[in-house]
Amino acid sequence: MINSNDPVLDPIIADDAETMNRLRDQLVAAAEAYRLLDVAYRTVDSPVGTLLVAATDQGLVRVAYEREDHDHVLQGLSELISPRILRAPRRLDQAARQLAEYFAGERRDFVLPLDFRLARGFRRAVLAHLVLINYGRTETYAEVAAATGHARAVRAVGTACATNPIPVVVPCHRVLRSDGKLGGYIGGLEAKATLLSLEAGRSTGDTLSR
Amino acid sequence: MKRPFEEIVAEHGSTVLRVCRAVLARPDADDAWSETFLAALRAYPDLADGANIEAWLVTIAHHKAIDILRAERRRAAPVADVAETRSATDVSETSDDGLWAALRSLPTKQRQAVAYHHVAGMPYAEVAALVGGSTDAARRAAHEGIRALRRRYRNSQYITPQKDSRS
Numbered sequence: 442m443i444n445s446n447d448p449v450l451d452p453i454i455a456d457d458a459e460t461m462n463r464l465r466d467q468l469v470a471a472a473e474a475y476r477l478l479d480v481a482y483r484t485v486d487s488p489v490g491t492l493l494v495a496a497t498d499q500g501l502v503r504v505a506y507e508r509e510d511h512d513h514v515l516q517g518l519s520e521l522i523s524p525r526i527l528r529a530p531r532r533l534d535q536a537a538r539q540l541a542e543y544f545a546g547e548r549r550d551f552v553l554p555l556d557f558r559l560a561r562g563f564r565r566a567v568l569a570h571l572v573l574i575n576y577g578r579t580e581t582y583a584e585v586a587a588a589t590g591h592a593r594a595v596r597a598v599g600t601a602c603a604t605n606p607i608p609v610v611v612p613c614h615r616v617l618r619s620d621g622k623l624g625g626y627i628g629g630l631e632a633k634a635t636l637l638s639l640e641a642g643r644s645t646g647d648t649l650s651r
Numbered sequence: 652m653k654r655p656f657e658e659i660v661a662e663h664g665s666t667v668l669r670v671c672r673a674v675l676a677r678p679d680a681d682d683a684w685s686e687t688f689l690a691a692l693r694a695y696p697d698l699a700d701g702a703n704i705e706a707w708l709v710t711i712a713h714h715k716a717i718d719i720l721r722a723e724r725r726r727a728a729p730v731a732d733v734a735e736t737r738s739a740t741d742v743s744e745t746s747d748d749g750l751w752a753a754l755r756s757l758p759t760k761q762r763q764a765v766a767y768h769h770v771a772g773m774p775y776a777e778v779a780a781l782v783g784g785s786t787d788a789a790r791r792a793a794h795e796g797i798r799a800l801r802r803r804y805r806n807s808q809y810i811t812p813q814k815d816s817r818s
Contacts, residue, residue: 461664464681468660468688477692480655519655524695526655 469529479523481532482515487544488639489632492609494536497522500554501536504607506628521559540609546639549576551610559606563594567601574615577640581619603627609636656695659704660688666771667708673754673766674716683719687712709771713763713781753803754796760784761796768793 472478480502482495493511495503495518502522505514519526530537535553542548560568566589574580580588586598602613608627614636618624626633667687671680690711698707754762760782767778768789779789 457665457668460681461668464668464684464688465660465664467685468692471685471689472692475689475693477689482657515655515657519653524653524656525692527657527660527692 469527469531472525472527473529473532477525478527478529478532479525480518481527481529482518483528483530483533483537484511485537485540487540489609489628489635492540494533494540495526496532496536497556497558499556499558501533501607501610502556502559504609506608506632508629509627536610543609544639546642553610555607555611557607560601560604563589563591563597564601564604567598568605568607568611568613571602571605571611571613571616574612576612577642579615579617579637582616582624583619585616599625612636615640652700653696653698656692659691659695659708663705663708664688666705667712669770670709670712670766671716672751673770674713674762675719676752676755679719679723683712683715686715686718690715705771706773706777709767709773710781713767750800753800757796757799760788760792761799764789764792765796765800769797 469478469481476498478498480495480497482493482503485492485494490507491511492507493503493505493509493514494501495505495515503514503518505511515526539548539551539553543551555572557565557568567585570585570588582595582598582602583592585602586592586595589598591597598616602616603625605611605613605627608614614626614628614633616624623630623633623637664684668680668684671683671687674680675683687708691708698704754765757765763782764775764778767773767781768775773781775789775793776786778793779786782789784792
């Protein structure tokens, strides 16, 4: 990429990482001030791996597990929402703090503005119901279908859960199969089991025995 | 298929910074970088897919640098404390400072040609389109600029003696 094809220029080709970091931070601040930051993101460490969290000016729009491939997820946000995307931790301070409290067992409800634009129609209706399932409780896919007024749409409920753009915060992990089995999960079954045992007040080790 | 702007900053940020520093002294160069990327962020959704992003950024930086130089000249008149503010920010500059200064002291055409071709990696045809004149003139300006820099630094630690292998 860099065509430093004359040695006389070598000293100034050396990277100035510190300056770049400072300028990048200033760019984020200016982008916020001029309302040019359409999607801000950061990552959060958690017991279920590193989570990518992204927000628009409307609210939290995406939580992504590592297995979804964060680069791929960001590319998707670029195409579906806007390419004006910057790593901007400040906008996600609240979300990061509440997630940390949740994983520490100190928070039962997320109090965050949510942006549901990545889910439409029936899927969105399912997500709207999911946020009503209380901490530590579970429902079956059939119960969720009934609650949305489409009792026979059990599989569509499964799809809605599997494509939930805001997992953990919108608790699709609280939906199980009628036979008591875990069903599926966007973060993998191990992550689903971890969240359920966290909410049941058990140490994660209990259900993690595979 | 537009990539997240974060990737654009990560990939081209330091090249654009070098271009800015080749044309402007330190605090102004940083300002030019900031203005360049803010303008780029604003325009990015409308940029044609497949556009040469680095050339696009260097073009914006070129115009921002010209704006800043013009404003500087307008302000330049009798303000006494400009030099003082300058030196305070320049403390962080390292031993390559002399080379930056030498690069900035070249005649405008040479300085731009060296910055855009050698630092930013633009082909001479694109350099010519940006600064005016023919491709040959851009190539000549870059060569003269490099030769002048080399003359100045012949005895310095920075020079690998006579390794004029390419171009």
